[in-house]
Amino acid sequence: MTLSSPWRTDFPALAALDAQGQTYLDNAATAQKPRAVLKALSAYYLNGAANVHRAQHLPADRATRAFEATRLGVARAFGAASPAQIVFTRGATEAFNLLAYGLERHVGAGDEIVVSALEHHANLLPWQQLAKRRGAQLVVLPLDDRGDIDLAAAAQRIGPRTRVLAVSQLSNVLGRWQPVAELAALARRQGAFSVVDGAQGAVHGRHDLAALGCDFYAFSSHKLFGPEGVGVLYGRETALAALAPWQFGGEMVREADYQDALFHDAPMGFEAGTPPVAGVIGLGAALDYLNGLDALALADHEAALHAALLTGLAGRDGIRLLGEPHTALACFRVDGVHHADLAHLLGEQGIAIRAGSHCAMPLYRRLGLDGAIRVSLAPYTDGDDLQRFFQALDRALELLR
Numbered sequence: 062m063t064l065s066s067p068w069r070t071d072f073p074a075l076a077a078l079d080a081q082g083q084t085y086l087d088n089a090a091t092a093q094k095p096r097a098v099l100k101a102l103s104a105y106y107l108n109g110a111a112n113v114h115r116a117q118h119l120p121a122d123r124a125t126r127a128f129e130a131t132r133l134g135v136a137r138a139f140g141a142a143s144p145a146q147i148v149f150t151r152g153a154t155e156a157f158n159l160l161a162y163g164l165e166r167h168v169g170a171g172d173e174i175v176v177s178a179l180e181h182h183a184n185l186l187p188w189q190q191l192a193k194r195r196g197a198q199l200v201v202l203p204l205d206d207r208g209d210i211d212l213a214a215a216a217q218r219i220g221p222r223t224r225v226l227a228v229s230q231l232s233n234v235l236g237r238w239q240p241v242a243e244l245a246a247l248a249r250r251q252g253a254f255s256v257v258d259g260a261q262g263a264v265h266g267r268h269d270l271a272a273l274g275c276d277f278y279a280f281s282s283h284k285l286f287g288p289e290g291v292g293v294l295y296g297r298e299t300a301l302a303a304l305a306p307w308q309f310g311g312e313m314v315r316e317a318d319y320q321d322a323l324f325h326d327a328p329m330g331f332e333a334g335t336p337p338v339a340g341v342i343g344l345g346a347a348l349d350y351l352n353g354l355d356a357l358a359l360a361d362h363e364a365a366l367h368a369a370l371l372t373g374l375a376g377r378d379g380i381r382l383l384g385e386p387h388t389a390l391a392c393f394r395v396d397g398v399h400h401a402d403l404a405h406l407l408g409e410q411g412i413a414i415r416a417g418s419h420c421a422m423p424l425y426r427r428l429g430l431d432g433a434i435r436v437s438l439a440p441y442t443d444g445d446d447l448q449r450f451f452q453a454l455d456r457a458l459e460l461l462r
């Protein structure tokens with residue numbers, strides 16, 4: 062297979078993985094890091110680490126400027142009007158937990174929180190638990206035949222009792238873009254907050270969150286070629302102002318006395334304690350790297366790879382794709398073969414894929430399945446990766462059938 066990637070050599074881990082006989086096709090779980098990110102991380106540590114915002118010395122000033130430059134970079138990359146709309150968290154999961162606590166006072170007994178049937182646990186369980194804490198009802202939007210959130214059903218179920226709508230932009234199982242702008246508009250009409258899980262979607266294409274119209278949007282740095290332990294929560298200014306702080310400590314407080322305290326507004330008011338300084342700086346380097354890529358060439362490469370993956374799967378007997386993924390991944394099952402057995406044999410041949418229910422157990426239950434195999438792609442994936450995957454798949458299926 063041709064399909065070479067001009068970006069592969071920017072990611073030193075790929076040569077290391079090649080040397081270990083590993084073909085990395087688990088990019089929806091986490092992505093490898095470009096050299097630019099590794100350099101930014103080591104420069105920060107080698108030149109002198111320092112805490113941000115609090116000190117007057119040179120290393121602190123340098124760290125603070127780099128940290129805040131990332132906030133500005135994220136705001137620009139995602140179409141936020143102001144960097145004050147960008148809160149750094151420890152990941153997408155933490156962002157949803159922050160929201161579920163921050164919005165708690167807006168949800169009462171008998172109110173409704175609306176999620177969809179395809180949510181990742183990260184954007185389901187915080188809302189499920191909030192509903193339990195407040196005596197509210199969790200409403201689950203059904204999917205249509207293609208596995209997309211059913212807009213007609215959503216229009217009926219998002220109503221005057223809805224306080225929060227939380228939906229995924231791109232399913233980590235079905236690989237399909239969801240109509241989040243339309244859903245956010247339905248929520249807005251009812252005066253409900255809209256939350257979009259961008260953990261998978263943020264990685265593919267460019268996004269204009271102001272145009273998308275949601276109140277909140279969250280993603281993790283590590284899937285976007287940045288370091289682990291960092292996430293981003295974007296909020297519309299009025300939506301952020303409606304949030305109560307959820308973690309208390311240094312950085313987020315304006316004034317404190319023994320019995321009471323006053324807190325900062327967003328973003329600082331939601332960044333209690335020492336933030337992941339190196340990680341945020343690394344995320345800034347990842348965004349700079351991504352912004353420097355030829356977006357059209359990248360989209361073409363991703364589309365060609367994805368088409369090759371789908372064609373290869375479709376050409377093999379007994380393989381059942383889950384839905385019709387739009388981009389970047391494919392989940393599948395094989396007739397008469399358990400996904401765990403297949404994953405084991407693929408792993409033995411150095412193929413790094415993900416098997417199981419992909420942190421979306423309720424979705425799998427609804428589909429009547431106990432799991433599947435997921436292959437997921439990145440800009441550095443190339444035709445050789447796919448060829449090795451298909452060879453290993455054929456060998457594994459020969460053994461298992």
Ligand SMILES: Cc1ncc(COP(=O)(O)O)c(C=O)c1O
Binds near residue numbers: 153155232233258261
């Ligand atoms: C759709 C979706 N939402 C949320 C998450 C949670 O991301 P993290 O574990 O980085 O917080 C993931 C991670 O796999 C995901 O795929």
